[in-house]
Amino acid sequence: MKLKPLALVLIGSGIAVGSANALGWKPADLFDGKAEKSAIGAPAAAPVGGVTTPGNVNFRSIVEQYGPAVVGITTEGSATSAAVDLPDELEAHPFFKHFGGAPGPNGQMPQDRLPAQGKGSGFIVSKDGLILTNAHVVDGADEVTVKLNDLREYKAKVLGTDPATDVAVLKIDALNLPVVNIGDPGKLGVGDAVLAIGSPFGFEQSATAGIVSAKSRSLPGDGSVPFIQTDVAVNPGNSGGPLFDANGAVVGINSQIYSRTGGYQGVSFAIPINLALHVKNQIVETGKVEHARLGVTIQEVNQTLADSFGLAQPGGALVSSVVPGSAAAEAGVRPGDVVLSFNGQRIVRSGDLPALVTLGKPGDKASMEVWRDGKKVDLRTTLGAAKENVAAKDAGTAVPKGKLGLAVRPLTPEEASASRLAAGVLVEQAAGPAARAGIEQGDIILSVNGKEVKTVDQLKSLVDKEHKHVALLVQRGESKIFVPIKIG
Numbered sequence: 001m002k003l004k005p006l007a008l009v010l011i012g013s014g015i016a017v018g019s020a021n022a023l024g025w026k027p028a029d030l031f032d033g034k035a036e037k038s039a040i041g042a043p044a045a046a047p048v049g050g051v052t053t054p055g056n057v058n059f060r061s062i063v064e065q066y067g068p069a070v071v072g073i074t075t076e077g078s079a080t081s082a083a084v085d086l087p088d089e090l091e092a093h094p095f096f097k098h099f100g101g102a103p104g105p106n107g108q109m110p111q112d113r114l115p116a117q118g119k120g121s122g123f124i125v126s127k128d129g130l131i132l133t134n135a136h137v138v139d140g141a142d143e144v145t146v147k148l149n150d151l152r153e154y155k156a157k158v159l160g161t162d163p164a165t166d167v168a169v170l171k172i173d174a175l176n177l178p179v180v181n182i183g184d185p186g187k188l189g190v191g192d193a194v195l196a197i198g199s200p201f202g203f204e205q206s207a208t209a210g211i212v213s214a215k216s217r218s219l220p221g222d223g224s225v226p227f228i229q230t231d232v233a234v235n236p237g238n239s240g241g242p243l244f245d246a247n248g249a250v251v252g253i254n255s256q257i258y259s260r261t262g263g264y265q266g267v268s269f270a271i272p273i274n275l276a277l278h279v280k281n282q283i284v285e286t287g288k289v290e291h292a293r294l295g296v297t298i299q300e301v302n303q304t305l306a307d308s309f310g311l312a313q314p315g316g317a318l319v320s321s322v323v324p325g326s327a328a329a330e331a332g333v334r335p336g337d338v339v340l341s342f343n344g345q346r347i348v349r350s351g352d353l354p355a356l357v358t359l360g361k362p363g364d365k366a367s368m369e370v371w372r373d374g375k376k377v378d379l380r381t382t383l384g385a386a387k388e389n390v391a392a393k394d395a396g397t398a399v400p401k402g403k404l405g406l407a408v409r410p411l412t413p414e415e416a417s418a419s420r421l422a423a424g425v426l427v428e429q430a431a432g433p434a435a436r437a438g439i440e441q442g443d444i445i446l447s448v449n450g451k452e453v454k455t456v457d458q459l460k461s462l463v464d465k466e467h468k469h470v471a472l473l474v475q476r477g478e479s480k481i482f483v484p485i486k487i488g
Contacts, residue, residue, distance in 0.1 A: 057193045062248040063207050068149040068178040070242060072199045073133055073156075073170075075118040075141035121198035121241030122146070122170065123180050123250065129154075129172040130284070132276055133240030134255055135161035138168050140436050146172050149205060160283035163429060164224050164291055164358070164386075166255055166271060167279040168240075180242055183249025185228060185272040188212050196232045196254050196268075198241030208233040217269065218351025219256070224291070224358035226351070227269040228252045234268035243270040252276075278359055292360035292383035295326020300350045301338060309338055310374045316340045317350040319370075321414065331368065331381030338371040357383065386428075403463050403487045404470075405432025408445065408456055419444060419475065423454040437485040439474065446480070447473040463487070 120137030124130070131146060138144055144156040154172035161168040188194075195209045210232035217227040228243065234254050243252035252270030282289045298317040306314040316338040322328050333339075339347050342356045343366055360366065362385035370377050407429040411419070415426065424444040427434075445453055448462040449471055463470055471484045 057195075057209075057246045059195050059207065059209055062195055062244055063197065066178075066180050066242075066244065066248055066250075067197055067205055067207075069124045069180045070149065070197045070205065071122045071124065071131060072147040072202075072204050073120045073122050073137055073240060074145045074147070075120075075138055076143040076145075077118070077141045119199060119202050119237050120239040121237065121254070123240075123242040124177050125179060125182070125280070127175065127177050127179055129174045129177060130280070131156065131170040131172065132253060132280060133168050133170060134253065134271075135163050135166045135168040137240045138170070139163075139431075144170060146170065147204070149178075160287060160289070161431075162279045162283070162289040163431060164289075165275060165279050166225070167253065167276045169280050169283045181249045182273060182277070183245050183247070183251040185215075185251045185274060188215060188228065188245060188251055190214060193246045194228075194230050194232055194251070195244040196230075196234055196238060196241060197244070198234075198238035198254060200233075200235035200237040202237055213267070216349075216352065216355070218349060218355070219269065224354050225271055225275065226355040227255070228272060230268050230270065231266050232268055275359065290362055291358050291386040292362055292364060292366075293327065293386040294353075294357045294366075294381075295323035295328040295384060296333060296339075297321040298339070298350045298353060309336075309371060311338065311371060315349075316347045316371065317353040323412065327366070327381045327384045331366075331379040333368070333370065333379060334372070336372070337377075339368055340371055340376065341369040343367055362386075403466075404434040404439075404485060406430055406434045406439065406445075408459060410456060411444065421446070421475070423452055424475065425453055425456055425459055433485050433487060437483050439472070439483060439485070442476070444475040445472050446475055 118137065118141065120133060122131045122133035122137070125132055138158050138161060141158070144158060145153055146156045147153045152174075154174060156170040156172050159169040159171050190212050192212045193209065194212055195207060197205065197207050200206050200208075210230050212228060213231050214229040215226070217229045219225070219227060228251065230243065232243070232254075234257055238254050241254050242250040243254055245251045250273050252273055253276050254268065254270050256269045258265070258267040258269070279289050297320045299320050301309075301311065301314045301316050301318050303314050305318060306312075309318075319328075319333055319335055319337045319339065321335055322333050339353055341347055342353055345352070345356055347353050347356075357366075360383050362383055364383045366381050366383050368379045368381075370379060406427060408425040408427055411421065411424055411426055416422070416424075421444065424446045427439060427441055427443040427445065429441060430439045430443075445459060447453055448459060449466070450473075451462055453459045453462065466487060469484055469486055471482045473480060473482050
């Protein structure tokens with residue numbers, strides 16, 4: 001498939017070497033000043049007297065002190081090739097774009113498996129070998145190798161990944177390792193100096209610097225992460241590397257770039273470190289990540305909508321639908337409500353709400369202030385559980401639990417009506433074999449090997465009967481296609 005010039009895309013900053021790229025990702029305690037401190041954290045690298053412009057920061061000192069805790073990551077695995085090119089008129093079709101190619105003569109997707117190597121970055125957070133990186137860096141990897149600053153190499157175990165936040169935790173068998181110092185994203189301000197260290201294009205221990213361009217940035221498809229936007233040069237291979245503040249403390253994990261060319265163009269994004277540590281702690285303690293769920297569909301409030309609802313100014317999150325039986329439904333949230341605050345935190349933009357909910361846990365109490373019929377209303381509820389979205393790892397394997405690596409749920413009546421379907425189950429998360437075959441969040445599974453799927457249990461039963469391959473009929477938007485999957 002030819003690359004289209006000036007095609008604006010959000011991409012993960014991982015790099016794949018070979019004929020296939022399997023490093024895309026799918027894609028908060030909103031800078032609340034409660035970031036976890038590293039148990040082995042060192043003092044600030046270089047006092048700067050409160051001045052954090054690039055010209056007044058001792059970047060050399062930061063690199064010398066914390067560069068040894070930054071690692072290079074190489075993954076070995078396989079990826080699917082698309083042997084048939086699309087006609088020019090179909091190249092931009094979103095269904096084929098995401099599945100990686102056009103169907104072959106028999107109507108099925110080509111599924112040749114080819115060796116693929118990926119490269120990324122990471123950083124050590126404990127002396128006994130815990131490492132943070134991006135989930136998309138290790139997605140689909142059969143083998144992960146970590147290279148230290150002193151050129152030692154270790155095979156790494158993937159303790160777990162969380163696709164919802166793009167955070168992964170690795171472990172290597174080593175002691176007395178250098179570690180980073182953990183900072184507080186809540187103290188960052190727009191214009192503050194920041195530094196990235198990583199392995200862009202495989203060039204190890206490369207440092208780039210810039211400033212914070214914006215905070216709490218919500219990106220399409222990644223509403224649960226309040227990204228730190230910077231102008232630091234981040235390129236393929238930087239994925240998973242640390243973003244340091246002016247005092248040498250890690251405030252984020254470099255994750256994505258916004259680009260028309262596939263390369264750096266002055267806009268990059270980092271996952272706040274306090275969100276990453278929230279995920280890390282759950283993976284280390286339980287082997288999985290649980291995110292809370294409110295159960296609403298929301299949209300931005302512009303000036304026109306603010307005027308329509310009688311708000312003094314645009315702000316908050318407008319509720320367009322409520323999932324029956326959800327925490328929001330139990331609280332009495334209605335379509336047309338504008339959520340103004342969540343647990344006392346003001347909702348400035350709609351993306352603030354899912355970011356705050358993500359850092360809660362199922363069973364947590366939550367309070368909301370909503371705007372309804374021209375006045376404020378206080379509501380309370382208990383948060384529900386999002387579908388499991390962590391791929392827990394066993395030693396020596398990168399295949400998630402379950403044969404397909406899917407988390408699915410029944411269609412709501414509204415979703416079934418909108419999709420004009422009488423049956424099917426909705427994909428909430430895809431990992432492992434299903435993700436590698438091209439299944440993604442939002443797809444609707446209609447059948448397994450030609451047998452109609454009406455319930456989650458029926459899908460599980462049909463898949464459990466198979467041992468090698470299944471063919472799923474999937475609907476995405478208005479398009480339907482059979483996708484063959486090799487069972488894990």
